[in-house]
Each structure stands twice: as structure tokens, then as C-alpha cells.
Amino acid sequence: MLPLHGSSPKGKMHRHAYSNGGNAAYPSNGTFSIQPHKFQPRSQPASRRRRQLIQRILLVGSVFFTAVFFFYPDLRPNLGSGPLSFFTSGEDSQLETVRYYDLNNVQGTARGWEREERILLCAPLRDAAPHLDMFFAHLKNLTYPHNLIDLAFLVGDSKDxxxxxxxxKLTDLQAAKDPKQQFGEISIMEKDFGQKVNQDVESRHGFAAQAGRRKSMAQARNWLLSAALRPTHSWVYWRDVDVETAPFTILEDLMRHNKDVIVPNVWRPLPDWLGGEQPYDLNSWQESDTALALADTLDEDAVIVEGYAEYATWRPHLAYLRDPYGDPDMEMEIDGVGGVSILAKAKVFRSGVHFPAFSFEKHAETEGFGKMAKRMKFSVVGLPHYTIWHLYEPSVDDIRHMEEMEKDRKSKEAEEQAKKDRVNKIKDQFDSKSSDWEKEKAAVQNLVQKEKNEHKEKEKEKDKVVEKVKEETKNEVEQAKKVAEQPKKEHRKADPDQVHEAKGEEEKEKSQPAQANNGK
Amino acid sequence: MPTPRSLRRQNPITLVLAGILCIGFFIFFFSGNDATPGAGTARATTAETASNVLSPPSLPFRKAKLNQPAAAPPVVHYYMNNLTTSRTPIENRETVLVLTPMARFYQEYWDNLLKVNYPHDLIALGYIIPKTKEGNLAYAALQVQVLKTQSGPKAKRFASVTILRQDTETPLQSQSEQERHKLENQKPRRSAMAKARNSLLFTTMGPTTSWVLWIDADVIEFPPTLIQDLALYDVPIIAPNCFQRFYNADTKANDIREYDFNNWIDSPTARDMAAKMAKDDILVEGYGEMPTYRSLMTKMYDPSADPGTKVKLDGVGGATLLVKAEVHRDGAMFPAFPFYHLIETEGFAKMASRLNWESYGLPNYLVFHYNE
Structure with a gap:
């Protein structure tokens, strides 16, 4: 074959191939070409009519359905979600009414930020406007992913x-350009309970008001929680707005312990005259036998409140166990908890533990919460050496004391001033005297010097006695001149004295304590 | 190239048809898009619709558009002072949260619920289903019915439906009637039940909820006006009498018998028994081993008496129970631990009374329990 091919003329082959291809692509109207319409039978009029009928039915049908769906959007078929849903009735398909949740996914673990566990941050507020700036600064600084934090506030009986x-503030927060600064769901609930108790420090912490106040606080907390807790929450964090200093990582720090309920130690800074610092939250404690015995003697509705001499419970308090240099991770089992900063797993609240607004085992609110959590076998833990600082609000006594101190300080200052003036006056006189004395001393020294010189001269020039006599008289004349000049010099020195006095005034303010000591 | 044969040979009528279909789709497209941002619809829905997925489950929410970046969740203000629970709930547009802990799904339950003639857009449903084999079946069956209803006619759709899977373990694998009602099984069973009820309650109750209606999954018959009828009494907690229909072999006729013994008025005997009990023991009703001599509401049923009679109760059952939301908000929950030697719904009535909320029962107003 190959030699045959090789011998065949090239041109012929090409032409052959071309003509073949040409024939295949463009069939000529030769005898062998087949034109289907010529040889196939034409469609029967019956089937053509049927086709036309079908087409008309489809046309009418589509017009009809379009009209129906246009005027009655309710009847439009549900095409499910996804791109197809654009073709269904808009409003309805955009509305989601069914939600599914598995509570096993929101149990709360030690490393919640990695598992994207949501936290509900609850803050009950009442006349809290002055503290909000501070609180929002804390919020912005939290290191836990903000989009995982839902905020819920209950504002009740506020007069400001x-x-x-x-x-x-919240609108500002959510309008932040950085999406990492935006929080999750934010709810403000407004509910007035008609509380009779005043919120100022004195009436807030008075013993008589405690039981009633704690019960209404508990009520507010329960309203807030029951309205804000969602099936998506793994944790609930209760935080008072008047916390002044707290670590930015507080959520992670508390979460790492993986306890059902956990609280840090709460102290407050104090002015120096009160000792510099003080335990603040005395509601975190361990139960004692004395307290249990006391509880048995009390009426069903009585509420034991901690930190008042009326109920001596001898309980170990979390606050008093603080060691500033202790291990901040140290845990302590407690029975009552304080409400300043509580991190709890949401399952604790889901199972029904709440802040009793009645006397539960002789306790109410957060202490009752701790008791109830314990009753349901949840772990309740406090961190004695991990401290956050509550705002120091001076009590009425403190304010009075501070006013007294201020008065004392002022009168002391006035006294100091008077003393100072007197001292200065004395000093001035003393200074002029001493300068006099100095001048006299100088004069005397001069004299002595001259005398020495004279003595030398005497020794040297014993023979010049006459001259010596003359010199002596000269010296006497000079001395007389100096004595005459003395008042003049004093007069000239008056200016420097005034300068000295001005300086003394400056010094007086600086060195007041030393002078006061001297005065004593 | 010559024009494709199909176009050349097309009957003009098909072209017209295609054109109309095209226009039809365009109309769908634009009407679908225009309806959402319309001012009129927004006004109508702000009260009962949330604009973000992060919202109370008792409200429906508008889904975020797929092609838009997610906006920051809004700051939502709830005026809970304006929340009412009145005699005329429909007129005041008060929302009702219907809660059902469900271990088994009964079609009769769902059919009966659909018959409720309280406006469905004011009703939110909440379910909690255990993570057991039986629970999975119930979950699947419920899901089918819910989807059917929620994509059905608008008037029948509920405002929202929340379905939870329970995280707490169920102490009893069998939900059979004998097993459930054994005395020694009562404490763990009812404790788990209480936890399930609390989980359901505290996660689904939103800031707009006015009433909470507890209906057990095996309550299959009650009047369609149940909510209005119970609300009319304007009391914090109210329970109708729960009976059961059965075929009475003695009289050879359909008959009814008492079912829920947890609605009762306390007796001195029961108080004495409680006083002598250890701290963690519980008193339960309806067992011969434990005669408490409490007055049971089931025994007070008298078909000839005034159907509106109301009695004050000390313990309530959970079969059907209408509760003002503020009772739950104040903290009245279902104790999963012995609370004054009572547990679950009976403990709930006790806790409510500690919070100064009273419980009432309607001895002559019947609801019916499923008969196994």
C-alpha cells in the first residue's frame, strides 16, 4: 500500500479529498440528495389542529395563572429558599417562622470562644445614667468576640x-465601622415594678430595707432573664454597671474554669483615710453551721442578709480570703453568690434555677440563686484571688466625715497660715538683726585685721612711732565714718529683704507639713 | 449559516406564548422584590416581626437577603409595661405561647390544636423533644405537620414555631403508661420532666409574650375557644379538668373517666405527712400507697352543676394550664427538686403561691387525654 500511495500523483489525491468533503458539507441538488419535506408525508390536519389546541390551552392557562398569582400572592407556590425564592411571593418567603435548636449544642465548655458559644450579658439598670460611660468603655474592651455577646438590659423605675x-450608646456601638465591635442581639426592656425603696447608698444598704429590696431586685433579674434567654445561649453573664475596674479578659478567665456558676472576688477602692481598699461584695460565702442553725429558727419569709451585725453567721466570705499575691486561678466552693459579676452556664437557668424573689432556704436574690443552684447539684465556685473593683460611692457617713475632714483641713490650713505669718515676721526681724550683726562682725573683723596689720607694721616700723599715731587717728576717723554709714547700708538692704520675704511665702506652701510638725 | 430551522418554522403562537411567559416571570420577579422593602408592609409587621435572626423565638423574623452583607443586629426596645393579660385577650392583641413537652406525636393533638380559634398570628408554639428513638419519631412527625401548616393558608399559620431537642437525659426509656406511672419512677421522671419544661419555658418566652398555655402532647380534645374561656377568669394560673374518653365495658357505651390527679386542694393529712418526711422525699397524688386525702379536682366534676365554677387549688397538673406570663417571669418555675415535698407542676403551684400568685381550677370544664 505504502509504495502505491507514494507513487500516486499528489494533486489528484487532493482534488479527490476536496470533492468528497464538498459533497458532504453542501449536498448539491443532484439526484442522490434527499430533501425530507418532499418525501415525508405532510402532517395530518387532525394532529396539527390538536397541536394548535394544546398551544392555545397552554397560552390561556399561563395568562390565567399569571393573573391569579399576580392578584393573589398567597396562592403562589412555595419554591423553598435559595435563588428560586425570588420568584415566589416576597414577603412570605422572607418571613421565617420555624426554628430548630438542639440544646445539646449549647452546654458551655471551657473554651467557648473557639466553639463560638454565645453569651447573654444581662445588666439590670436603675438610675444608672452616671455609670453608663464607664460601663460601655468596659464593653468595648471585652476581648471575647463581640458578635457572640448578646446584650440585655432591664430598665425599671428610673427617674433619670x-x-x-x-x-x-447602644446605637453608637452598633454603628461602629469595625464589624468586630458590633454586638449580637441587643434588647432593652422597660418595666417598672413600682419599687418603694430608694436607690441611694444609704437606703440601699440599710438593714431594714434589705429583704424587700433584695426581693424586688430578684424580680427584676428574673424578668430580664426570662425575656432575654434564647436557645442559642451557652452562657449567661450578669454584670453590674458600677464596676470600675475589671480585666478585659474576664469572660474567658471565668469561662476557663468550666464551672456551672462562677464569681470573682469583688473589692472596692477607698480613700486613704479609710484604709485604701475594702471587700465589697459580701454575698459570696460558704455555708456555716451557725448560719444553718440560725436559719432554722427564722420565720418562713425571713431573709438572711450577709454583712450586717443583726445576723452573725460566721460564714467564710470570699471577699475576706483575698490575697493580693495569691494565685488568681484558685477556686473555692461557695453556697451564696454575689451579683456584681456572675458567669453561669445557660443550662443552669434553663433547668429552672433563678433569683428567688421569695425566701428560698432563708435567702433571696443572688444568695438564693447560689443556694438553688447548689440544690440542683450544680457547681458554684468563687475565685478569692481574682479581683474586680467596684466603684466607690461614699456613704452619707463617709460624706459627712469627708466634710469634717475638709473643714478640719481648712481650719488647720488657716492656722498654719497664721503661724507661718508669725514665723515669717519673726524671721524677718531676726534676719535684719543677724545682718546687722554680720555687718558688725565684718567691721570687727576688719578692725581685728587692721589691728593685726598694725601689729605687723608696729613690729616692722617700731621707729616710725609718729606715723603710727597718725595712722591710728586715721583709722579712728575711718571707723567713725563706717559707723555713720551703717544706717545708710541698712536702708539700702530693705529691698533684698522684701525679695527674701516673697521667697519665704513660696517656700511656706511647699514645706508646710514640716513646718506643721515643727509647730507641733 | 442559514437560520436554525426551529426558529424559522416556529408557529407565531408559540413565540407569543414564550413572550407572555417571560413577562409573567418578570412580574413575579419584580413583585417579589418590591413587596419586601415597602413601607406599608414594614409598618404592619414591626409589632410582631423581628428583623434579625437574633430575636426572641416567639416572633417570626425576616430572613437576611443572600446578596447583602449582614447588617449589625438592631437595638430593640421592648415596652414591657404595656404588656397586658386581660379578660379580653383578642381585643388587646395579647400573644399566647403554647408550650408542649413532647415524647410522642399524636395526630389528634395537632388536628385539635389547629382548631383553636384564637387568632393564629398571636400564637407561638414551642416544643421540646427528648433525644431518644421515640423522640426522633415524634420530631420527624411534628416537623412534617409544622411545615405543612406553616406553608398552608395564611389564616391557619402560627406566628412562630420553635422546636427544641432536649439536653437532659430521660431517666425512663419507655414512655408506656405502666412504666411512667410507677410510684418509684415518679421522682426521677417528674424531675426530668420539670427540667424539660423549664428549658422550654425560659428559652422560648419572649419579651412580648402575655400568656403561657401548657398543653401536654397527649391532650387531644378541648373546646376551640379554650384560650378565651380560660382568660375570661382573669386569674394568674388556671387549669381545666383533665378527663379521658374510653369504652366502658360495663355499660357498653362510650364514657369518660378522670385522668389528671395533680389538681388538688391540700389536706391536713398531706401536710402532716410532709412535715414528717425527709428533706428530699416527695408527695405524689393518685397512689394507694400514699393516701393524702387531698380534695382532687377530678372528683369535683359534676355535669349538672354550673360549668363556670372555679375553685382555688394548691397543686396543679400540667395537662392543660393557662398561666399569665408574669407569673413565670417573677420566677415561678417547675422545681426539679423537692420543693416543700412537691415537684414539677405541683411544686410550681407552691412556688407561685410563695410569690403571691394564686392557682385556680375549673372542675366542670373538661379537656380530654389520649387513651392508650
Whole structure:
């Protein structure tokens, strides 16, 4: 074959191939070409009519359905979610009414930020406008992913502008350009309970008001929680707005312990005259036998409140166990908890533990919460050496004391001033005297010097006695001249003295304590 | 190239048809898009619709558009002072949260629930289903019915439906009637039940909820006006009498018998028994081993008496129970631990009374329990 091919003329082959291809692509109207319409039978009029009928039915049908769906959007078929849903009725398909949750996924673990566990941050507020700036600064600084934190506030019986300020601050927060600064669900609940108790420090912490106050606080907390807890929450964090200093990592720090309920130690800074610092939250404690015995003697509705001499419970308090240099991870089992900063797993609240607004085992609110959590076998733990600082609000006594101290200080200052003036006056006189004395001393020294010189001269020039006599008289004349000049010099020195006095005034303010000591 | 044969040979009528279909799709497209941002619809829905997925489950929410970046969740203000629980709940547009802990799904339950003539857009449903084999079946069956209803006619759709899977273990694998009602099984069973009820309650109750209606999954018959009828009494907690229909072999006729013994008025005997009990023991009703001599509401049923009679109760059952939301908000929950030697719904009535909320029962107003 190959030699045959090789011998065949090239041109012929090409032509052959071309003509073949040409024939295949463009069949000529030769005898062998087949034109289907010529040889196939035409469609029967019956089937053509049927086709036309079908087409008309489809046309009418589509027009009809379009019209129906246009005027009655309810009847439009549900095409499910995804891109197809654009073709269904808009409003309805955009509305989601069914939600599924598995509570096994929201149990809360030690490393919640990695598992994207949501936290509900609850803050009950009342006349809290002055503290909001501080609170929001804390919020912004939290290191836990903000989009995983849902905020819930209950504002009740507020007489100041707490609500408007809160709303404004929250709107600002959510308008942040950085999406990492935006929080999750934010709810403000407004509910007045008609509390009779005043919120100022004195009436807040008075013993008589405690039981009633704690019960209404508990009520507010329960309203907040029951309205804000969602099936998506793994943790619930209760935080008072008047916390002044707390670590930015507080959520992670508390979460790492993986306890059902956990609280840090709460102290507050104090002015120096009160000792510099003080335990603040005395509601975190371990139960004692004395307290249990005391509880048995009390009436069903009585509430034991901690930190008052009326109930001596001898309980070990978390607050008093603080060691500033202790291990911040150290844990302590407690029975009552304080409400300043509580991190709890959401399952604790889901199982029904709440802040009793009645006397539960002789306790109410957060202490009752701790008791109830314990009753349901949840772990309740405090961190004695991990401290956050509550704002120091001076009590009425403190304010009075501070006013007295201020008065004392002022009168002491006035006294000091008077003393100082007197001292200065004396000093001035003393100074002029001493300068006099100095001059006299100088004069005397001069004299002595001259005398020495004279003595030398005497020794040298014993023979020049006459001259010596003359010199002596000269010296006497000079001395007389000097004595005459003395008042003149004093007069000239008056200016430097004034300068000295001005300087003394400056010094007086600086060195007041030393002088005061001297005065004593 | 010559024009494709199909176009050349097309009957003009098909072209017209295609054109109309095209226009039809465009109309769908634009009407679908226009309806959502419309001012009129927004006004109508702000009260009962959340704009973000992060919202109370008792409200429906509008889904985020797929092609838009997610906006920051809004700051939502709830005026809980304006929340009412009145005699005329429909007129005041008060929302009702219907809660059902479900271990088994009964079709009769769902059919009966659909018959409720309280406006469905004011009703939110909440379910909690245990993670057991039986629970999975119930979950699947419920899901089918829910989807059917929620994509059905608008008037029948509920405002929202929340379905939870339970995280707490169920102490009893069998939900059979004998097993459930054994005396020694009562404490663990009812404790788990209480936890399930609390989980359901505290996660689904939103800031707009006015009433909470507890219906057991095996309550299959009650009047469609149940909510209005119970709300009319304007009391914090109210329970109708729960009976059961059965075929009475003695009289050879359909008959009814008492079922829920947890609605009762306390007796001195029961108080004495409680006083002598250890701290963690519980008193339960309806067992011969433990005669408490409490007055049971089931015994008070009298078909000839005034159907509106109301009695004050000390313990309530959970079969059907209408509770004002503020009772739960104040903290009245279902104790999963012995609370004054009572547990679950009976403990709930006790806790509510400690919070100064009273419980009432309607001895002559019947609801019916499923008969196994």
C-alpha cells in the first residue's frame, strides 16, 4: 500500500479529498440528495389542529395563572429558599417562622470562644445614667468576640435619663465601622415594678430595707432573664454597671474554669483615710453551721442578709480570703453568690434555677440563686484571688466625715497660715538683726585685721612711732565714718529683704507639713 | 449559516406564548422584590416581626437577603409595661405561647390544636423533644405537620414555631403508661420532666409574650375557644379538668373517666405527712400507697352543676394550664427538686403561691387525654 500511495500523483489525491468533503458539507441538488419535506408525508390536519389546541390551552392557562398569582400572592407556590425564592411571593418567603435548636449544642465548655458559644450579658439598670460611660468603655474592651455577646438590659423605675442615654450608646456601638465591635442581639426592656425603696447608698444598704429590696431586685433579674434567654445561649453573664475596674479578659478567665456558676472576688477602692481598699461584695460565702442553725429558727419569709451585725453567721466570705499575691486561678466552693459579676452556664437557668424573689432556704436574690443552684447539684465556685473593683460611692457617713475632714483641713490650713505669718515676721526681724550683726562682725573683723596689720607694721616700723599715731587717728576717723554709714547700708538692704520675704511665702506652701510638725 | 430551522418554522403562537411567559416571570420577579422593602408592609409587621435572626423565638423574623452583607443586629426596645393579660385577650392583641413537652406525636393533638380559634398570628408554639428513638419519631412527625401548616393558608399559620431537642437525659426509656406511672419512677421522671419544661419555658418566652398555655402532647380534645374561656377568669394560673374518653365495658357505651390527679386542694393529712418526711422525699397524688386525702379536682366534676365554677387549688397538673406570663417571669418555675415535698407542676403551684400568685381550677370544664 505504502509504495502505491507514494507513487500516486499528489494533486489528484487532493482534488479527490476536496470533492468528497464538498459533497458532504453542501449536498448539491443532484439526484442522490434527499430533501425530507418532499418525501415525508405532510402532517395530518387532525394532529396539527390538536397541536394548535394544546398551544392555545397552554397560552390561556399561563395568562390565567399569571393573573391569579399576580392578584393573589398567597396562592403562589412555595419554591423553598435559595435563588428560586425570588420568584415566589416576597414577603412570605422572607418571613421565617420555624426554628430548630438542639440544646445539646449549647452546654458551655471551657473554651467557648473557639466553639463560638454565645453569651447573654444581662445588666439590670436603675438610675444608672452616671455609670453608663464607664460601663460601655468596659464593653468595648471585652476581648471575647463581640458578635457572640448578646446584650440585655432591664430598665425599671428610673427617674433619670438612663433609657435615652442607653439607647444612644447602644446605637453608637452598633454603628461602629469595625464589624468586630458590633454586638449580637441587643434588647432593652422597660418595666417598672413600682419599687418603694430608694436607690441611694444609704437606703440601699440599710438593714431594714434589705429583704424587700433584695426581693424586688430578684424580680427584676428574673424578668430580664426570662425575656432575654434564647436557645442559642451557652452562657449567661450578669454584670453590674458600677464596676470600675475589671480585666478585659474576664469572660474567658471565668469561662476557663468550666464551672456551672462562677464569681470573682469583688473589692472596692477607698480613700486613704479609710484604709485604701475594702471587700465589697459580701454575698459570696460558704455555708456555716451557725448560719444553718440560725436559719432554722427564722420565720418562713425571713431573709438572711450577709454583712450586717443583726445576723452573725460566721460564714467564710470570699471577699475576706483575698490575697493580693495569691494565685488568681484558685477556686473555692461557695453556697451564696454575689451579683456584681456572675458567669453561669445557660443550662443552669434553663433547668429552672433563678433569683428567688421569695425566701428560698432563708435567702433571696443572688444568695438564693447560689443556694438553688447548689440544690440542683450544680457547681458554684468563687475565685478569692481574682479581683474586680467596684466603684466607690461614699456613704452619707463617709460624706459627712469627708466634710469634717475638709473643714478640719481648712481650719488647720488657716492656722498654719497664721503661724507661718508669725514665723515669717519673726524671721524677718531676726534676719535684719543677724545682718546687722554680720555687718558688725565684718567691721570687727576688719578692725581685728587692721589691728593685726598694725601689729605687723608696729613690729616692722617700731621707729616710725609718729606715723603710727597718725595712722591710728586715721583709722579712728575711718571707723567713725563706717559707723555713720551703717544706717545708710541698712536702708539700702530693705529691698533684698522684701525679695527674701516673697521667697519665704513660696517656700511656706511647699514645706508646710514640716513646718506643721515643727509647730507641733 | 442559514437560520436554525426551529426558529424559522416556529408557529407565531408559540413565540407569543414564550413572550407572555417571560413577562409573567418578570412580574413575579419584580413583585417579589418590591413587596419586601415597602413601607406599608414594614409598618404592619414591626409589632410582631423581628428583623434579625437574633430575636426572641416567639416572633417570626425576616430572613437576611443572600446578596447583602449582614447588617449589625438592631437595638430593640421592648415596652414591657404595656404588656397586658386581660379578660379580653383578642381585643388587646395579647400573644399566647403554647408550650408542649413532647415524647410522642399524636395526630389528634395537632388536628385539635389547629382548631383553636384564637387568632393564629398571636400564637407561638414551642416544643421540646427528648433525644431518644421515640423522640426522633415524634420530631420527624411534628416537623412534617409544622411545615405543612406553616406553608398552608395564611389564616391557619402560627406566628412562630420553635422546636427544641432536649439536653437532659430521660431517666425512663419507655414512655408506656405502666412504666411512667410507677410510684418509684415518679421522682426521677417528674424531675426530668420539670427540667424539660423549664428549658422550654425560659428559652422560648419572649419579651412580648402575655400568656403561657401548657398543653401536654397527649391532650387531644378541648373546646376551640379554650384560650378565651380560660382568660375570661382573669386569674394568674388556671387549669381545666383533665378527663379521658374510653369504652366502658360495663355499660357498653362510650364514657369518660378522670385522668389528671395533680389538681388538688391540700389536706391536713398531706401536710402532716410532709412535715414528717425527709428533706428530699416527695408527695405524689393518685397512689394507694400514699393516701393524702387531698380534695382532687377530678372528683369535683359534676355535669349538672354550673360549668363556670372555679375553685382555688394548691397543686396543679400540667395537662392543660393557662398561666399569665408574669407569673413565670417573677420566677415561678417547675422545681426539679423537692420543693416543700412537691415537684414539677405541683411544686410550681407552691412556688407561685410563695410569690403571691394564686392557682385556680375549673372542675366542670373538661379537656380530654389520649387513651392508650
Amino acid at each position: 435619663n438612663t433609657i435615652s442615654k442607653l439607647e444612644e
